[in-house]
Amino acid sequence: MKTIKNIAVLTSGGDSPGMNAGIRAVVRAGIYNHLNVFGVLRGYDGLVKGEIMPMDAKSVANIIQRGGTILKTARSDEFRTYEGRKQAYENIQKLGIDALVVIGGDGTFTGASKFIEEFDIPIIGMPGTIDNDLAGTDFTIGYDTAINTVVDAVDKIRDTAESHDRVFIIEVMGRDSGLIALRSGISTGAEAVLIPELNVDYDAIMKRLDKSRKNKSSRIIIVAEGDKEGGEVVSDKIKENFPHYDVRLSILGHIQRGGRPSCMDRVLASRLGVASVEGLLEGRRGEMAGLICGQVHFTPFSKAIKHIDKINENLTRIVEILSL
Numbered sequence: 001m002k003t004i005k006n007i008a009v010l011t012s013g014g015d016s017p018g019m020n021a022g023i024r025a026v027v028r029a030g031i032y033n034h035l036n037v038f039g040v041l042r043g044y045d046g047l048v049k050g051e052i053m054p055m056d057a058k059s060v061a062n063i064i065q066r067g068g069t070i071l072k073t074a075r076s077d078e079f080r081t082y083e084g085r086k087q088a089y090e091n092i093q094k095l096g097i098d099a100l101v102v103i104g105g106d107g108t109f110t111g112a113s114k115f116i117e118e119f120d121i122p123i124i125g126m127p128g129t130i131d132n133d134l135a136g137t138d139f140t141i142g143y144d145t146a147i148n149t150v151v152d153a154v155d156k157i158r159d160t161a162e163s164h165d166r167v168f169i170i171e172v173m174g175r176d177s178g179l180i181a182l183r184s185g186i187s188t189g190a191e192a193v194l195i196p197e198l199n200v201d202y203d204a205i206m207k208r209l210d211k212s213r214k215n216k217s218s219r220i221i222i223v224a225e226g227d228k229e230g231g232e233v234v235s236d237k238i239k240e241n242f243p244h245y246d247v248r249l250s251i252l253g254h255i256q257r258g259g260r261p262s263c264m265d266r267v268l269a270s271r272l273g274v275a276s277v278e279g280l281l282e283g284r285r286g287e288m289a290g291l292i293c294g295q296v297h298f299t300p301f302s303k304a305i306k307h308i309d310k311i312n313e314n315l316t317r318i319v320e321i322l323s324l
Contacts, residue, residue: 004281008092009100010046012073012108013128013129017146018141018142020070023071028057033277044079052092079111099124101273112301135299137290144268145265147187149258150180157170170252171223180224182311186319190319193319195224195226209238
């Protein structure tokens with residue numbers, strides 16, 4: 001096994017709060033282990049274009065509290081081709097880079113797997129996505145901050161909902177996963193949570209709205225954007241069934257991606273950043289560093305990128321019980 005002396009870190013896919021804490025941890029853990037560390041700008045696109053710069057402890061000072069990613073992120077059509085990946089490999093070879101740490105989601109890990117297969121470069125991944133939809137970790141970097149952002153927004157919306165006796169349909173992010181919707185729905189006291197993993201029983205929702213509407217001055221329904229019909233359709237259906245209700249739709253959008261990372265996300269990213277560097281030095285490759293029951297675990301990319309498609313039934317049951 002080749003001795004690792006130089007490593008590089010990149011962020012790819014959608015940004016998530018805590019990525020900067022992860023970059024900081026990789027850089028400083030690398031320096032602590034007497035490695036030279038490089039940062040790649042704009043993910044795999046920067047790897048192809050050679051946008052790679054040396055990083056030191058000072059270059060990651062005062063970033064742990066910042067949202068987004070100082071290394072930036074971008075899609076790369078070139079990296080999807082063999083020619084693009086070959087160019088990326090040649091660029092890191094010129095700098096003597098022996099291994100990579102990539103922070104992102106399933107697309108990031110899919111690209112990393114291909115890169116390992118073709119050019120035998122050691123790569124460890126860190127789960128950076130607000131959706132929390134990767135296997136091999138209890139929480140992904142950015143998820144905790146995102147759901148707290150949703151909770152804060154919904155709490156404010158409920159104030160106006162109660163003032164006007166309104167029904168609010170709130171659409172949150174989660175194209176393929178309803179975990180943001182589900183947890184934020186429980187914590188905000190939503191009357192219903194609609195997610196892509198479960199079929200929507202509109203009859204039950206309408207009955208629930210009709211039954212308890214008299215006892216409540218406001219109603220909140222959380223809808224994941226990945227739900228088959230989305231917030232707008234849900235809003236239209238309620239208006240159709242209850243034309244006398246004052247129904248409003250609020251789409252939270254990209255506000256959920258930004259903001260200062262929570263303490264949980266900062267600590268999670270820091271732990272996984274250190275673990276990723278140590279994993280590379282131990283000879284690991286093609287694995288994602290995650291946290292399961294408070295302990296660091298490494299999961300092969302092929303298993304990590306399989307989305308969690310089974311929702312915790314106890315959480316959906318809690319929504320049903322507490323919405324009375």
